[in-house]
Amino acid sequence: MDLLLNHFWELTITGLAFGAIYALIALGYTLVYGVLRLINFAHSEVFMWGSFAAVWVLLAIGGGKATGAGLVGYLIVGFLAAMLVSALVALALEFVAYRPLRKRNSPPLIALISAIGASYTLSEAMGLRDKPFKAMGLDVKLGDYVGRPREASPFPLQINTVRLFRIGDYQVSNKDLIVLGSAIVMMVVLDQFVKRSRLGRGIRAVAQDPEAAALMGVNRDRVIRLTFVLGGAMAGAAAMMYLIKVGQTRYNAGFLLGVKAFTAAVLGGIGNLRGALLGGFVLGVAESYGSAIFGSNWKDVVSFTLLVVILLFRPTGLLGESLGKARA
Template identity: 65%
Template sequence: MDLGALFGSFDNFLSYTAGGLVFGAIYALIALGYTMVYGVLQLINFAHSEVFMYGTFAVAWTFIFFHGTGDATWSLGKAIPILLVALVVAMLMSAAVALLLERVAYRRLIRNNSPKLIALISAIGASFALAEAMGLRDRFAAWFGLDDDLADYVSPDKARDVYSNPVTIQPHELFTIGGYGVTDVDLVVLGAALLMMLALDQFVRRTRLGRGIRATAQDPESAALMGVNSGRVVQITFLIGGLMAGAAATLYMMKIGSTRQNAGFILGVKAFTAAVMGGIGNLRGALVGGLVLGVMENWGSAVFGQEWKDVVAFVLLVLILLVRPSGILGEALGKARA
């Protein structure tokens, strides 16, 4: 393959690869929610994209609370204290939404052993409900007479438009890979995603709760006979997925800096694609799938044009399913080795 003909030069090839890895890390963190829930329940939680979306708003609201609505441009170092607070707030927000989803949309269906199709329909309905609720946040504030007090947060005139973080984080270039200038923000995004993926992988493989999750994923009936509380395992699974989605939301807002009430849709579909590519139900597969997807869609935009970026991502999903339906790694969560 002539890289020069496809990318213009080998430097451009390296540039698109490095840039793709950064976005791939965000895809991977979101994909964890899909792969955890599917590994335990064999259920595709399509509302997970909205769990991520609520985390992005939590980040922006945290900056408004501490800084106000005035536009500012800060370095990463100056923004770190608020970013750490925003990380905690976003993880708690997304975790709370994920637990609410489990309680309202899934728990009764799971207890009644309802068909998976019914749970899937519930997931889609919950996804639209959560997105529309964020789009109507000004109405909810008005109901409680808080529209004036919360005007900076609910934005009644722009409830469905792009909602930007008032503080723009200015990246600082550290070194170059090919033609791509790797910044401090890129390194934080990639490093944080890898560390969180590693921590979660070790939690599932080494801890008592992690063994309970794996046991339930492998054989729920036998796990229950051995004293594993399956209801608690399901709640913990949704909680972990929500925490990772909140972390991904923080990294996303560091990199992109804006969101909207339907921001989770396309990112959620791509994260689901990453989970399937890596082997849905496999934690390490989520990481591999996310990184591969990020790189491949960047390569695709270089070859075919930026407008083909999303097309390349989903064509890649179809090809993976045709060649290897179980995904790149294809090992289920319940079969993960300790």
């Protein structure tokens, strides 16, 4: 408890930073569930592929040598690369793993099994990425990209930690501002897009009543594709923030983060965009406080215990509204 009291603001801001990452990934779970009533367990691997896309693109364009103002440009490129690749992987996932089942009116359990299979496929494909290039004799030439596939791949940008201003006992750094600022911008943009745009209204209409939406001329397949693309883009943005904060990625980096993000979505009220954001921040801060009180080894125990306690008293989550309602 003394550690919590003595480092309250440091733990709070660190928790909010990781909570922002959880929240952005959770948006993908919430969007897909809101429209399809499907838990997309492969979404964590969409995040992981986005993190590798950012690492590889920045490595290819020489991001490791970036300094000063040029660093901002490389960060923008990294965000765009991660979001684009994650969106494309999510779209391919919908096309291969879910659309054929949806066309055949398969029960939800079959789609869930397909999601789990797709998750392992994407993870192991990244973990075995050296095999096809080794067969073609390109593993040495492309060693920076496919070498040591089961080990961590470092983030090529060297971002020096700069303390900017003090809040209580903690000096907020440039990395804290980049992660929290980027997350808040992405959340606000997505929230306003779903709330105010024509395509966003289509998403809410399908989430609320697919049959009525179809009668009103809403193309359900187009809405579903858009939902996967938006969720994938948010996961890509989260991947770049994760790299900034943690400094490396792995072929299985998405597993635990995916579980945490799904927990955040359920905590806030799965199917609710603002609930996913709230759940992410609550979970991140609870983890940070829990590690200070009980020790870092108990961090995950605290997180999931919090989930159980909240759902005992609030089964629909903290907000509990569906994506189809006006406050989505």
